[in-house]
Amino acid sequence: MEYKKQVQRLIQEFKTDFLPSVSVDLVIFGFHDGQLKVLLLRWKNTEDWCLPGGRIRHEESLDDAAYRSLHGRTGLTEIFLQQFHTFGDTRRYVHFSQEQTMLRLGLAEEDLQEFSNRDVSVGYYALVEFANVVPTPDFFTDECRWWDINQVPPLLFDHNDMITLALKTLRRQLTYQPIGYNLLPEKFTMPDLQQLYETILGQSLDRRNFQKRMLGYDILERLEERKTGGAHKAPYLYRFDKEKYEKALADEILFVG
Amino acid sequence: MEYKKQVQRLIQEFKTDFLPSVSVDLVIFGFHDGQLKVLLLRWKNTEDWCLPGGRIRHEESLDDAAYRSLHGRTGLTEIFLQQFHTFGDTRRYVHFSQEQTMLRLGLAEEDLQEFSNRDVSVGYYALVEFANVVPTPDFFTDECRWWDINQVPPLLFDHNDMITLALKTLRRQLTYQPIGYNLLPEKFTMPDLQQLYETILGQSLDRRNFQKRMLGYDILERLEERKTGGAHKAPYLYRFDKEKYEKALADEILFVG
Numbered sequence: 001m002e003y004k005k006q007v008q009r010l011i012q013e014f015k016t017d018f019l020p021s022v023s024v025d026l027v028i029f030g031f032h033d034g035q036l037k038v039l040l041l042r043w044k045n046t047e048d049w050c051l052p053g054g055r056i057r058h059e060e061s062l063d064d065a066a067y068r069s070l071h072g073r074t075g076l077t078e079i080f081l082q083q084f085h086t087f088g089d090t091r092r093y094v095h096f097s098q099e100q101t102m103l104r105l106g107l108a109e110e111d112l113q114e115f116s117n118r119d120v121s122v123g124y125y126a127l128v129e130f131a132n133v134v135p136t137p138d139f140f141t142d143e144c145r146w147w148d149i150n151q152v153p154p155l156l157f158d159h160n161d162m163i164t165l166a167l168k169t170l171r172r173q174l175t176y177q178p179i180g181y182n183l184l185p186e187k188f189t190m191p192d193l194q195q196l197y198e199t200i201l202g203q204s205l206d207r208r209n210f211q212k213r214m215l216g217y218d219i220l221e222r223l224e225e226r227k228t229g230g231a232h233k234a235p236y237l238y239r240f241d242k243e244k245y246e247k248a249l250a251d252e253i254l255f256v257g
Numbered sequence: 258m259e260y261k262k263q264v265q266r267l268i269q270e271f272k273t274d275f276l277p278s279v280s281v282d283l284v285i286f287g288f289h290d291g292q293l294k295v296l297l298l299r300w301k302n303t304e305d306w307c308l309p310g311g312r313i314r315h316e317e318s319l320d321d322a323a324y325r326s327l328h329g330r331t332g333l334t335e336i337f338l339q340q341f342h343t344f345g346d347t348r349r350y351v352h353f354s355q356e357q358t359m360l361r362l363g364l365a366e367e368d369l370q371e372f373s374n375r376d377v378s379v380g381y382y383a384l385v386e387f388a389n390v391v392p393t394p395d396f397f398t399d400e401c402r403w404w405d406i407n408q409v410p411p412l413l414f415d416h417n418d419m420i421t422l423a424l425k426t427l428r429r430q431l432t433y434q435p436i437g438y439n440l441l442p443e444k445f446t447m448p449d450l451q452q453l454y455e456t457i458l459g460q461s462l463d464r465r466n467f468q469k470r471m472l473g474y475d476i477l478e479r480l481e482e483r484k485t486g487g488a489h490k491a492p493y494l495y496r497f498d499k500e501k502y503e504k505a506l507a508d509e510i511l512f513v514g
Contacts, residue, residue, distance in 0.1 A: 021276040022377045062345025062377055086343045086379045088279075088319025120279045120319055120379070122343045172433060172509065252429065 010139065018055040023119045024066045025053035025159065026081075027166035028074060030130025030146050031183050036199050037130055037146035038163055039073065040155070044142050050156040051163070052138070053121065066124045073144060075134040079182070081124045084169040085162075088120040092158045125166040127200075129183050171201055176252045178219050181240050189227050189235040190214070219245045267396065275312040280376045281323045282310035282416065283338075284423035285331060287387025287403050288440050293456050294387055294403040295420055296330065297412070301399050307413040308420070309395070310378065323381045330401055332391040336439070338381045341426040342419075345377040349415045382423040384457075386440050428458055433509045435476050438497050446484050446492040447471070476502045 028039040040049045052073040056065040066081050135144040147153070152163060173179065180188075180196055194210050214220060221241045226234040285296040297306045309330040313322040323338050392401040404410070409420060430436065437445075437453055451467050471477060478498045483491040 019278040019375075019377065022279045056345065056377070058375075059347060061347050062343065065345075083343060086319065086340060088313065088322075088379070090316060090318050118276075118315075120276065120313070120377075122345070122377070168509075176429060176432060 006139070014055060017057055019058060021117065021119055023053055023055050023121045024062065024069060025051045025087075025121050025123050025162055026066060026069055026073070027051060027084075027123065027125040027163055028070065028133075029125060029127045029149070029166075029170065030133060031127060031196065031199060032130045034195050034199050036149045036202075038149055038152060039133070039135060039144065040147050040152070041073070041137060041141040042143040043156070044140055048156050049147075049153055051159045052144070054138075062122060066122070070124075070126060072138060073136055074128070075136065076128060076132065079126050079128055081126050082169070082173070083122060083124050085165050086120060086122045087158055087162065088118075089158065090118060092118055092121070123162050123166060125170060127170065127179070127183065174200065178217060178240075178245055178248045181242075181245055187223060187225075187237045187239050189237060191235060193238070217248060219248050263396070271312060274314055276315060278374070278376055280310055280312050280378045281319065281326060282308045282344075282378050282380050282419055283323060283326055283330070284308060284341075284380065284382040284420050285327065285390075286382060286384045286406070286423070286427065287390060288384060288453065288456060289387045291452050291456050293406045293459075295406055295409060296390070296392060296401065297404050297409070298330070298394055298398040299400040300413070301397060305413050306404075306410055308416045309401070311395075319379060323379070327381075327383060329395060330393055331385070332393065333383075333385060333389065336383050336385055338383050339426070339430070340379060340381050342422050343377060343379045344415055344419065345375075346415065347375060349375055349378070380419050380423060382427060384427065384436070384440065431457065435474060435497075435502055435505045438499075438502055444480060444482075444494040444496050446494060448492060450495070474505060476505050 026039075030037040030039060039052060041052055042049050052069055054065060054069040054072075056062060060068070063081070063083075066083075067077075070079065070081060071077055130146055135146065137144040149163075149167070152160065154160065155163075174197060179200070180193055183196060184192055190211050193214060194205060194207065197210065198204050219241055220238045223237045223239065225237050227237055228234075283296075287294040287296060296309060298309055299306050309326055311322060311326040311329075313319055317325070320338070320340075323340075324334075327336065327338060328334055387403055390403075392403065394401040406420075406424070409417065411417065412420075431454060436457070437450055440453060441449055447468050450471060451462060451464065454467065455461055476498055477495045480494045480496065482494050484494055485491075
């Protein structure tokens with residue numbers, strides 16, 4: 001059977017071409033117009049969902065392995081991936097029974113070990129404009145699609161924990177790095193930017209404090225034009241000063257008393 | 258030769274009892290009276306220094322492996338270890354030649370692979386009061402001691418990079434988590450606390466802003482007594498409110514507009 005042969009070839013490649021006992025998993029957040037989603041995969045012939053991920057080739061860096069997986073599932077290349085935590089509990093795989101694996105993937109019994117041993121997995125997250133993504137399943141999965149962040153189903157392994165911690169880290173990132181480039185149109189209003197922050201934080205923010213803090217970062221350029229369509233109170237348009245934005249990304253904004 | 262037999266036994270254990278291709282490394286910062294140091298090990302019969310670290314047993318979690326190593330090198334148990342980054346560049350081991358390894362450790366040629374393949378290594382850091390530590394070398398090292406953070410020598414592997422990133426992460430931690438418990442005496446003055454922050458940040462801070470921000474965190478209790486020995490202007494003594502401190506540690510202090 002052609003499918004079983006492909007499985008055997010992949011299993012063989014895992015043994016010869018990839019680092020054993022370590023892998024990567026990706027929490028890809030998608031933002032669009034006030035919604036925050038996360039990209040999930042459904043295993044072949046099941047209703048079980050999990051995060052995208054993969055293994056690391058012997059001659060490949062950890063980061064390159066993560067980018068290879070990101071590109072495979074989304075078609076994206078130029079996106080900033082942020083490593084956030086490495087997961088190594090002994091009970092990571094506790095919900096993943098060997099029988100299910102066999103059933104799903106048509107593995108031979110001697111290959112089960114390869115799939116049911118505990119890996120240590122390095123978690124990465126990214127935040128993308130989800131209108132730009134072409135979700136694409138991999139060999140072991142039937143479906144790849146966005147799920148609303150508040151409607152994520154129970155996932156395989158420790159993948160729900162991964163999403164929780166990735167979101168916490170993303171929220172913390174808002175306190176020391178700018179965010180928004182590649183997520184908003186080139187020109188945007190202060191309410192657009194505030195909506196982005198509120199969507200990520202999952203809470204509403206005070207308008208005046210938000211504006212004051214954003215302008216204080218000195219990464220925004222206020223344009224002469226206002227948003228069209230509005231009347232008397234049409235809001236100003238802004239754009240990121242790319243150079244200052246990049247500098248703020250690199251420097252981080254540290255508390256110095 | 259007894260030593261060579263021990264090496265052989267350890268190599269055999271690495272193959273049977275530990276996860277292949279993944280390890281942990283520890284950046285243990287030591288604070289004492291305005292000094293910041295880092296704990297380093299010197300390889301047997303060499304002048305080459307590196308960070309403490311180790312491998313992960315099959316039945317052991319990643320965190321437990323890191324704590325086991327911390328305990329072995331410092332005698333400490335109750336210290337908070339913070340995972341900060343996982344290092345997986347293909348060139349991590351580029352400075353580590355096989356000939357040197359043989360010379361140092363008396364390995365058989367067929368065991369070199371075990372030591373010269375790239376591992377993916379999970380970095381942890383801790384911050385301790387260094388007067389409480391008993392530095393203890395491990396089997397492969399002759400010496401374990403503190404180095405001033407500004408006088409760290411060129412280290413094996415990518416361990417200098419690890420220290421740089423751990424310090425950056427520790428400094429960032431000051432922006433969202435309290436620090437100082439277990440590092441200062443039970444009762445301390447605001448200048449004591451400021452000295453701790455300045456030592457970690459490597460820069461001086463404005464006294465009034467610092468005090469205002471610290472009091473704003475609502476984790477300090479001001480005592481009625483003042484520091485003894487002082488005259489008219491003797492500074493107040495403070496102590497941490499343990500309950501509020503723990504809550505602030507868990508909650509983190511997020512930017513919410």
